[in-house]
Amino acid sequence: MAWLTKNSAAPIERRDEPYLSESFKADFEAKYAHRYPTRRAMALPILHAIQHEYNWLPPQALEEAAAFLEIEPTDLLDTATFYEEYFIQPRGKHTVWVCQSVSCEVMDEAAITEAIEDELGIEPHQTTDDGKVTFMKVECIGACGGAPCALFNETLHENLTPETVVQELRKLD
Amino acid sequence: MSLETPVLLKRIPTAPWGDPADRKLVAYDDYVAADGYAAYEKAAGMEPGEIINEVKAAELRGRGGAGFPAGVKWGFLPELDDKPRYLAINADESEPATFKDQLVINTDPHSIIEGILICMMACQLDTAYFYIRGEYHHHRETFEAAIVEAYDKKILGENARCGKINNRWPNLYLHRGAGAYICGEETGLLESLEGKRGWPRIKPPFPAVAGAFGRPTIINNVETLANVPFIMLYGADTWKQNGKGRPEGAPPQVPASFGTKLLGISGPVKRPGVYEEDLGVKLTDVIDRLGGGPRDGTRIKAYFHGGISMGVISQEEAEAGVELDFDIGKKWNNLGLGTACITVVPEHVSMVAMARNCARFYSHESCGQCTHCREGTKWLYKMLTRVEAGDGTTKDLDMLLELSASMGSMPGNNICGLSDGANWAIRTIINKFWDEFEAVVSKQKMVSLAVVGA
Ligand SMILES: Cc1cc2nc3c(=O)[nH]c(=O)nc-3n(C[C@H](O)[C@H](O)[C@H](O)COP(=O)(O)O)c2cc1C
Numbered sequence: 325m326a327w328l329t330k331n332s333a334a335p336i337e338r339r340d341e342p343y344l345s346e347s348f349k350a351d352f353e354a355k356y357a358h359r360y361p362t363r364r365a366m367a368l369p370i371l372h373a374i375q376h377e378y379n380w381l382p383p384q385a386l387e388e389a390a391a392f393l394e395i396e397p398t399d400l401l402d403t404a405t406f407y408e409e410y411f412i413q414p415r416g417k418h419t420v421w422v423c424q425s426v427s428c429e430v431m432d433e434a435a436i437t438e439a440i441e442d443e444l445g446i447e448p449h450q451t452t453d454d455g456k457v458t459f460m461k462v463e464c465i466g467a468c469g470g471a472p473c474a475l476f477n478e479t480l481h482e483n484l485t486p487e488t489v490v491q492e493l494r495k496l497d
Numbered sequence: 498m499s500l501e502t503p504v505l506l507k508r509i510p511t512a513p514w515g516d517p518a519d520r521k522l523v524a525y526d527d528y529v530a531a532d533g534y535a536a537y538e539k540a541a542g543m544e545p546g547e548i549i550n551e552v553k554a555a556e557l558r559g560r561g562g563a564g565f566p567a568g569v570k571w572g573f574l575p576e577l578d579d580k581p582r583y584l585a586i587n588a589d590e591s592e593p594a595t596f597k598d599q600l601v602i603n604t605d606p607h608s609i610i611e612g613i614l615i616c617m618m619a620c621q622l623d624t625a626y627f628y629i630r631g632e633y634h635h636h637r638e639t640f641e642a643a644i645v646e647a648y649d650k651k652i653l654g655e656n657a658r659c660g661k662i663n664n665r666w667p668n669l670y671l672h673r674g675a676g677a678y679i680c681g682e683e684t685g686l687l688e689s690l691e692g693k694r695g696w697p698r699i700k701p702p703f704p705a706v707a708g709a710f711g712r713p714t715i716i717n718n719v720e721t722l723a724n725v726p727f728i729m730l731y732g733a734d735t736w737k738q739n740g741k742g743r744p745e746g747a748p749p750q751v752p753a754s755f756g757t758k759l760l761g762i763s764g765p766v767k768r769p770g771v772y773e774e775d776l777g778v779k780l781t782d783v784i785d786r787l788g789g790g791p792r793d794g795t796r797i798k799a800y801f802h803g804g805i806s807m808g809v810i811s812q813e814e815a816e817a818g819v820e821l822d823f824d825i826g827k828k829w830n831n832l833g834l835g836t837a838c839i840t841v842v843p844e845h846v847s848m849v850a851m852a853r854n855c856a857r858f859y860s861h862e863s864c865g866q867c868t869h870c871r872e873g874t875k876w877l878y879k880m881l882t883r884v885e886a887g888d889g890t891t892k893d894l895d896m897l898l899e900l901s902a903s904m905g906s907m908p909g910n911n912i913c914g915l916s917d918g919a920n921w922a923i924r925t926i927i928n929k930f931w932d933e934f935e936a937v938v939s940k941q942k943m944v945s946l947a948v949v950g951a
Pocket residue numbers: 558559560561562563564565567587588589590591592678679680681682683684716717718719721722913914915
């Protein structure tokens with residue numbers, strides 16, 4: 325939802341231990357700083373790195389990252405809220421991304437979505453009560469030859485049927 | 498007509514030359530064993546201007562959607578000063594129905610890296626960023642590993658075999674996107690690279706003059722650059738033996754369609770996938786010969802022939818002889834060749850649903866800077882949802898056409914081409930399949946409305 329601002333007004337829960345440890349920052353600096361002429365250009369990489377570590381982008385972590393990039397926290401939040409992959413709210417342990425664009429729709433993505441909704445008891449863009457699975461419906465994921473398809477976290481599943489998608493869901497632990 | 502030997506899929510088993518089941522990663526050594534990096538060595542011994550002239554002579558047109566001649570773009574760069582200059586490789590590939598670049602990224606990454614380096618030498622660009630969409634996880638890992646190999650083998654980095662470029666050792670970095678279609682638009686891509694929201698920039702200035710970090714920048718699609726090593730190694734004339742030239746006696750301004758093209762086929766065909774063919778191949782030929790024809794029991798009604806943003810082609814048009822070349826837009830009333838990735842729409846799927854799907858895509862992916870695009874796409878989506886549910890009126894159809902026709906960088910009220918895509922997708926679907934739309938609106942309110950409007 326590129327231009328809709330995601331809810332960012334929640335009170336910030338703070339903890340004493342920083343999200344970005346000194347060793348995290350040192351490793352990150354060594355890997356990325358020389359790549360770009362500005363520090364801000366490390367925004368996407370650091371957001372990916374934080375999300376990789378914590379599964380979402382806690383507000384305090386964003387503040388720490390902004391300080392690290394030497395930009396205002398609002399500027400980093402501005403970037404983070406623009407991109408669909410970044411979660412500024414906690415999400416489930418696993419994320420299932422089902423493609424809903426044309427090639428998948430003509431190959432009956434609707435049946436896949438229905439099977440997921442039935443199995444998990446949730447609608448798209450919701451998380452199961454036990455915090456296990458977040459179900460996203462997204463636009464083309466670039467695997468149209470294997471439509472209908474979905475990403476389970478970072479793993480692509482193609483030529484899905486209502487049966488196989490449920491099997492895959494049950495494999496998530 | 499059919500392509501005899503593949504250019505881009507030379508090392509990637511694909512029908513009719515090979516079996517996709519045999520595909521495996523072409524690592525550095527395999528790549529070198531199959532002529533790899535010979536073009537790199539050759540280019541390293543040439544003057545930058547000579548390389549550009551060869552690419553210009555090939556009339557290699559961009560494969561990312563717009564079809565702009567690559568050699569001409571490379572010629573737009575200003576004189577050298579002593580500061581850095583950039584190349585941004587567009588591997589965002591987010592156009593719905595498009596999945597052609599990913600095959601090369603995932604299977605033959607060095608063919609792209611070689612093209613990248615030749616472009617860097619030609620244009621004197623010292624640093625390159627490979628902007629890859631966030632959802633390509635396996636592809637990203639494969640490409641990162643190939644970059645590491647290329648550094649190890651001194652293709653890149655300090656003491657690279659091509660020597661310094663723009664007085665610096667050449668570097669290539671992968672930059673991962675995060676799920677936003679608009680970052681495929683070239684200036685949205687640059688903003689995203691700079692760590693901001695991917696808001697396309699108003700042009701001019703064009704990126705060749707002031708691009709990434711305010712410096713001269715060339716942006717090319719993956720497939721465009723993957724063609725460059727062949728052109729370098731065998732020459733423009735050999736490369737031009739594939740594809741389709743301009744008609745006999747036509748002046749050079751008429752766009753030619755030389756070379757081969759990666760084609761994606763998806764939807765209910767027997768063999769969906771990525772193929773390579775001559776530009777100018779017939780659409781029906783692609784579907785029947787490469788795609789194996791429609792699945793049993795399916796009849797084809799329409800095609801999205803270049804991603805959704807180019808609009809649709811009806812089965813009648815296809816049978817009348819649609820050819821996939823750079824002239825397709827003018828001839829068959831659509832926006833152009835686009836990505837040449839084809840979605841087959843079967844008879845049983847409603848075109849109203851297809852229009853609604855497209856409108857949802859644009860309303861979701863509009864970056865929100867321009868009012869016409871932000872509000873217009875949302876409005877299209879709402880109206881089409883209503884029409885699909887059977888609550889539409891004939892007036893809605895007129896309004897849909899009027900609204901979509903008013904949007905775009907070509908009508909001139911929007912910054913980038915996303916809105917042109919929305920314009921053409923919705924308008925061509927409604928115009929070419931008017932009956933289907935009329936059938937759903939006429940059910941309910943049309944009669945009473947006709948009275949109200951009288
Ligand atoms: C909304 C929009 C999305 C685009 N997405 C892509 C994309 O995903 N990949 C791509 O190569 N080009 C994309 N383009 C085209 C680029 O702006 C640009 O023309 C292209 O990358 C230039 O490379 P080429 O000349 O080699 O084709 C997009 C354009 C627009 C307007």
